[in-house]
Amino acid sequence: MTTPTRQAPASAAGHPSAERPARRFEPAVVGAILYREWRVFRRVWFSTAFGSIVEPIVYFVAFGFGFGALVAEVAGMSYFDFMATGTIAIGILFSSVFPGLINGYARRTEKHLYDGQLAAPVTVAELVTGEALWHALRVTVVAGVTVLVALAFGVRMGPGIVLVAPIAVVTGFGFAATGAAFAAKLRSWHGIDIVISGIIAPMFVVAGTFFPLDGLPGWAQAVGYANPLYHCVELLRGAAFGFEGLLAPLGNLAALAAFNLLAWLAAVRLVRRALID
Numbered sequence: 001m002t003t004p005t006r007q008a009p010a011s012a013a014g015h016p017s018a019e020r021p022a023r024r025f026e027p028a029v030v031g032a033i034l035y036r037e038w039r040v041f042r043r044v045w046f047s048t049a050f051g052s053i054v055e056p057i058v059y060f061v062a063f064g065f066g067f068g069a070l071v072a073e074v075a076g077m078s079y080f081d082f083m084a085t086g087t088i089a090i091g092i093l094f095s096s097v098f099p100g101l102i103n104g105y106a107r108r109t110e111k112h113l114y115d116g117q118l119a120a121p122v123t124v125a126e127l128v129t130g131e132a133l134w135h136a137l138r139v140t141v142v143a144g145v146t147v148l149v150a151l152a153f154g155v156r157m158g159p160g161i162v163l164v165a166p167i168a169v170v171t172g173f174g175f176a177a178t179g180a181a182f183a184a185k186l187r188s189w190h191g192i193d194i195v196i197s198g199i200i201a202p203m204f205v206v207a208g209t210f211f212p213l214d215g216l217p218g219w220a221q222a223v224g225y226a227n228p229l230y231h232c233v234e235l236l237r238g239a240a241f242g243f244e245g246l247l248a249p250l251g252n253l254a255a256l257a258a259f260n261l262l263a264w265l266a267a268v269r270l271v272r273r274a275l276i277d
Helices: 027-069 079-109 113-119 124-152 159-185 190-205 218-226 228-241 247-275
Strands: none
Touching (some): 027 079, 027 124, 079 113, 079 124, 079 159, 079 228, 124 159, 124 247, 159 247, 218 228, 228 247
């Protein structure tokens, strides 16, 4: 008498990683994902560099010379200096959340790259961490180019500007994970418009990038202070022109750390649900 073969559940049968036992998080796997992303980046680096140069120039010309001619000073500094750090922060936001969002959706639904990666000994947590960390490291290039553009336009920054790179990594990781989390919930390309218009656009406007938050209504100020990009802007502004004490930047770092943890947990959970569950 032959014993019938037990079939795998429908949700797991189509995915090899769903049948593997759970194992510990392995940094070496994350390093392999970083290396793959680096190999891909070497082929498309020019488009990233081109956008990193042109975009801040547009902001400096439009806001720096445009608004700067009407507003001489904001928050104790020239408007040009004020918006320079906001421009760096916007570059960090766009260069991390958009790749996480657009690449995440395309790789899951059209290219099926994630299916191939998860067929190897790679967990969802390692996949999300590797891609988010790559985007975070890549935005240091964007931030650095924007700093050079700002210097070329006459913005004079202090030696603390060297802190731009670690600030970009910390902020970029959270935004890249956020993009991956939203990508996991998308069912079509049209959903990206909702994310951009409803979340990303308000995020980069209400963050102290081009105007201080204290001129907004109370509810809008509360939203701005809860915005992780605001804490990035404050850290960049302090690094470029000097911190006033340590309490405020430590609070900004704590807020970004909490945001990163929540964004990473959400991304891992939602990506796992989209790919496996």
